[in-house]
Amino acid sequence: MTGTDLLLHGFAGNGASWDPVIQAAADGRWRPKAPDLPGHRGEPLVPGERLPQLAARLASRYGPAGTLAGYSMGGRIALQMALDHPGCAGRLVLVSTGAGITDPKERQARAEADEELAGRFADIDRSAVADLWLSTPLFAGDPPQAQELARAQIEASDPAGLAGALRAFGPGGMEPLWPRLGELAIPVTIVAGERDRRYVEIGEAMAEAIPGSRLVVVPGAGHALLREAPEAVAPLVAP
DSSP states (O other): OOSOOEEEOOTTOOGGGGHHHHHHSSOTTOOOBOOOOTTSTTOOOOTTOOHHHHHHHHHHHHOSEEEEEEETHHHHHHHHHHHHOGGGEEEEEEESOOSOOOSHHHHHHHHHHHHHHHHHHTTSOHHHHHHHHHTSGGGTTOOHHHHHHHHHHHHTSOHHHHHHHHHHHSGGGOOOOGGGGGGOOSOEEEEEETTOHHHHHHHHHHHHHSTTOEEEEETTOOSOHHHHOHHHHHHHHOO
């Protein structure tokens, strides 16, 4: 399938999150689209929109894409797009992402935790939001340069927008997509950082469930692969 490649960023990032990967691509002519997602860097939220509705809107606006790639939250959106709109991409790359929380009690607990965090975001300034988000175990051990990039991206967004995005698109409110993974009929690459053990395990399970897919584990890296290891991600995403 031909079409402009589409790259979706993670929570608290923005389209510029993909800049290190784009710059690391061997072909300087590669010009993918990397939009800001709702709630990030001024992109408005649509009242009542959740993952399926956002996936439909993005598929209509940007598809068909050659490669559809998503990091973390963006990966969950990309997966929803590929499953609900099979003609929207020629291949799928999922970076540091999963297919939802299957256990209802665990999912409810995550929804409550997301709501609590969103409430805290709404009451503090951008710098404090960055402090709070980067203190989570997900980013433990990230090198200083990766932390600096993350902080700049977080502080580019309004806390109220991030709070709304977390409520709308957080894992706690996502219908699990695991039962549907076998529907994917395009090439799928799953990428996880070696230090990000939880997502390595999730990636192994996803690779087993998606026919013909492959899992790439990036040595020495954690969850924030776009910032930590863009040189490793670039050849997996760029044409």
